[in-house]
Amino acid sequence: MNFPHLFSPLQVGPYRLQHRVVMAPLTRMRADRSSFAPRPLNAEYYAQRATPGALLIAEATPVMVTGRGNPGTPGIYSEAQIAGWRGVVDAVHAKGGLIFLQLWHVGRVSHSSFQPGGALPVAPSAVAIAGNGMLAMTAGGKMVPYETPRALETDEVGQIVEAFRQAADNAKQAGFDGVEIHGANGYLLEQFLQSHTNLRTDKYGGGIENRARLLLEITEAATRVWGADRVGVRLSPYGIANGSGEDDPMPLYTHVIKALDQLGLAYLHFIEPRSSGAGRAEVNWQNVPSAMVLFRPHWRGVLISAGGFTGETAEAAIAAGHADAIAFGRIFISNPDLPRRLRDGFPLTPYNRATFYGGEAAGYTDYPVYDGMATA
Template structure:
């Protein structure tokens, strides 16, 4: 058989993709205030990019406590559900497929989002990180994250319930599935890593105990939408934000086997995308392929050539592109034709209006 390419169709779980160019989740902070409500402008933005094989929405907080950046959308109010319904209708009308990324930032937050209280985490350890906050003057800036407070056992269970309710609301909003954000130092990821999880109860210590919260969230979401409509994003090789952990690879491979047993549709690996970033070892890619029976997606500064290589090598089934989709709403066709890509205006990435958001042209 001929090896698949980036433009080969793909079926996995409940998803059927016409090709393997996926739109990565990207925070753009364009919601209506107050309430972090998705808007008609956002519906237009996503519909413009509906030619993606699959759209993974921007990270969306499951509760008010889950917020860590200004103007990011939620999925915990009736108004937010109605706003997202406008988005999914627009994407589906344009022939696209879209899943909602479920997000709790954990310690990657600030008291301004927590009614003056400290953010929450598995342990009271501050991240080496900043979050984007818009002040009363309407201007945004990066602010250091403070020391969080450790969650109690009842609070952990309440957050699991928040994930369950968020999945219910995502289904009501018309999404084709959900992606659980378990990467990049946010709440689930901070439970997985020994550097940020120093608990001595049932949620900390051994790898299995650090995985417990993650599995409870996955089970809660599966119970709502079914495993064939669930994906998970992880980032085992990214150590920014104080997330180094010597056994993270072993943790990820164990989780991959368990998620495969649960029937999860896909695993989405967020890889480092800076110039001198460490390469993902081929041995790890091989081990993941053996451990996980669903589809495997990758993201992290991929070019057309690198994307073709990782798919034809059998290490991934689809590739997610982030910033290239910002200035190139018809990115799959541009990649197929190998035409030069437009460059996004970085000054309009977060917040603002249609400028740098929905005003990028398609190819002629």
């Protein structure tokens, strides 16, 4: 067998995984366009990638209407969406798989066309995403400059916490096995964490402890719904997606990780900096720090790492103790039977980036398993 560490069992909260190949959360924009509820096509996609005792992390899912920033992304704030996700979860469970839902609010990475009444997107502070080539997607799919968001009032921040708590409860109603809090990739929770996007002077701004408050309050709210051992958190300390990036990530993320470590969570999930985290382009940084190596000493629980791994580098990371499991994204899109291909040394099908977002079955459910491929 290839990769003995990668294909050894792992305990994640109450769940015993048969191997350590995790499906990363991947935005695909294929929910129903009117209700934003998952469809049977989505259930088929996830079921194709489910195997007994394996963990899938479902795509980033807005917890409220104001948290939307892309067309066709599924929500978890309505009865129709709960019902749609129940179909996905049932299909994964029928294959013996486990599935967590990633809870999401995009904050300033939105556009007024997604917002009720055409209002401005919300954020910790009125700081727009700027920079060469930085464009927002509208509800109609056009690319336009980002708008300057509206800063949330202090009492509205409490409403965000409640929205995440309710979304965690909704995910439980849908039958998920747990939830992951999306604190990465320049979205709302990371906007609160980082000093250049959080200019607040209330209890959610200023020093590191205050900037970390929202992420910790939301995580604790989710643990009250699920129990800590069914809640994970995703972070990208050295990421640059969506205008993110802290000048010196070590003090901020050391504080955050140490605080999360006290909660007894199911896992911590890092995006390594060699991955763009936003899926719009290939990124292969050289000589960048490794989040899993730097922050592993501050985290006693299960650590999942993601970002451009191969079977070889995944095996090496686990063997070295830097991570306990590896989340694969793009190659899981094009290889629904990825764990088996890695384990048995089968060749991988290349992915087609043009079909990542939107559309129907093409580039979504039509990738073959290895046994179904024509042989030369």
